Amino acid sequence: MDLSYFQKLSQAKILVVGDVMLDRYWHGDTGRISPEAPVPVVKVSKLEDKAGGAANVAKNIAYLDGQVSLLGIIGNDDNGSSLQALLKSEKINSQLISQDDAPTIAKMRVISRHQQVVRLDLEETFLEAHSELLLQKLTEIVDDFDVVLFSDYNKGSLAKISEMIQVAKAAGKTVLVDPKSKQLADYRGADFITPNLNEYTAAGGIKGDEQVLADCARKIIAECGIGAMLLTRSEQGMSLITPSEKHDFAAQVLEVSDVTGAGDTVIATLAVMLGTGMPAKQAVEVANVAAGLVVAKLGAATVSPEELSAKLTQYLRETGEQYQAPTQEILHHIELARQRGEKIVFTNGCFDILHAGHVRYLAQAKARGDKLVVGLNNDASISRLKGPERPINPLDERATVIGALASVDWVIPFGAVEENDTPAKLIEQVKPDVLVKGGDYKVEEIAGADFVLANGGTVEVLEFVNGCSTSNVIKKIQSN
Structure with missing residues (x-):
């Protein structure tokens, strides 16, 4: 295909x-039977169209x-x-x-404890x-x-x-x-x-x-x-x-x-x-x-x-094919998820050679919310940060591997110019509810943390798995 x-x-x-x-939904809890008829009384707490x-x-x-x-x-x-x-x-x-x-044709549903109590159809x-x-x-x-x-x-x-x-x-x-x-x-x-x-x-x-x-x-x-x-x-x-x-x-x-x-x-x-x-x-x-x-x-x-x-x-x-959506399309879908009440989590990294530490870290990040966005340094950015011999794997291949993980919902590259080697500008576009970073950082040292906190979000620092690093993997390969 x-x-x-x-x-x-x-x-x-x-x-x-x-x-x-x-389609209109009234959601609420049921705690008693109506004194007027043998039907449940639903106290409506949420209306959804x-x-x-x-x-x-x-x-x-x-x-x-x-x-x-x-x-x-x-x-x-x-x-x-x-x-x-x-x-x-x-x-x-x-x-x-x-x-x-x-x-207008309308279907009105009363929902309590994930069960439909009644549906009312207004139509001709x-x-x-x-x-x-x-x-x-x-x-x-x-x-x-x-x-x-x-x-x-x-x-x-x-x-x-x-x-x-x-x-x-x-x-x-x-x-x-x-x-x-x-x-x-x-x-x-x-x-x-x-x-x-x-x-x-x-x-x-x-x-x-x-x-x-x-x-x-x-x-x-x-x-x-x-x-x-x-x-x-x-x-x-x-x-x-x-x-x-x-x-x-x-x-x-x-x-x-x-x-x-x-x-x-x-x-x-x-x-x-x-x-x-x-x-x-x-x-x-x-x-x-x-x-x-x-x-x-x-x-x-x-x-x-x-x-x-x-x-x-x-x-x-x-x-071996993987579709990478343009950034603006991804931002649109992130906004739709936000409108549905889903919590957006953001993290970032090079993810040059994926290892068990990365997989566990991303799973932990996803557990902080509903959708996980991964900012991925592009090739030029990694070369500036890690040296001219990096990355080992080009952006398209790294995005394919990261995007295939069950914990990851969206992958967005960044680092088009030198001043964008941090994801700060991307974070301002994504507007995450939770910003996650791995390592021993202090919150005030994390790029984009001030923006997330100012907008009512949270910032969390997760520990990396000991002994797992891309550099160690590369050294092990070179020693053999």
Whole structure:
């Protein structure tokens, strides 16, 4: 697999069209039963809003650094305003159309002790006139995108999806559909549809053995005029079925925590990778790995390019390739993690020859928070600090090894010019909650400590493992 496509993620221009929703969560503790009825009383302590439905698909694309716009219907109400604010915070270009005669679809959940107590759905099926508005808007803006993704939750926004697909294909766009209709002919002209097994069987698909499944799927896409079917099969992974081929992809997760939103992640990842120009089979392979990551998380989660590339590096270990995201993209994902309430830890070093002391030290640093950022001296910086014979290993190789560690979330090089041999300027960009340094330093001697402390963070000094050092490793090699 060619991981160079990961350098083109931000070039993918994708329009998501479909049923947008606001997912609202009330969190609280339960300590008694209501005197009014035999139901628990939940004392709400936290309110959380999330983008749902087609908006969650768009969010997944944004987290993968794709350029994404979202087209859908909302009500002229507070829930619609909340959803618009969420989209803005997630860097999603809103093309939502407000209407007075229909409310914003909202799913209200009460959560206590990690259990859902009740869900309240506020929704009305949209009218054909609402779908006509989306069709008109799509016609106006479709030329601005490479990929058009339809996210159908059967709420009425896509009543005119046949005409919408015709518009997108006439404009030369790649079209993906996450289907809900049992009549898959409604999606005639789509390049890819991504049903799960239940949706496949509801549309007349037969499971049977692998040959029966493949033959039936091919018959469906031929009769419905669809390019290919990506069938998601839960613990059996995925199957990409075209008129002439079937490619199976094994599930990439050992322990499932929550399958919520996994289908959104699959089609979002597929859209982004196709938007970079990646061939379909490879794009599905990446989407399958993304699904494995997201189902290991709780809730409608997302994956970042760094998570995905690190997992792919393990998955494709024999290729020796590792994607290094540009600094600005990493800083963006750090900020998103901060917005989710995650604690950011920063440390830095040369890490020229990785040894057990480094691995233990980085694991200890990660334990101080939720995400670990490693500032990595570049080659010129190491030569200035250690001498002209160093580094032993160049920056790309050091970043690959460090980035593959389970404790490390992001690697950012520094030291472009001589005055930047300390990570002080990088620390000001990262804004960590915890700054960690190894050795016998005093806090006031650590570069960037004053900035972190002034911003309410903490600084910790960890002891290095005795007997473990790069210099000792080099001396041992030279003595032999």
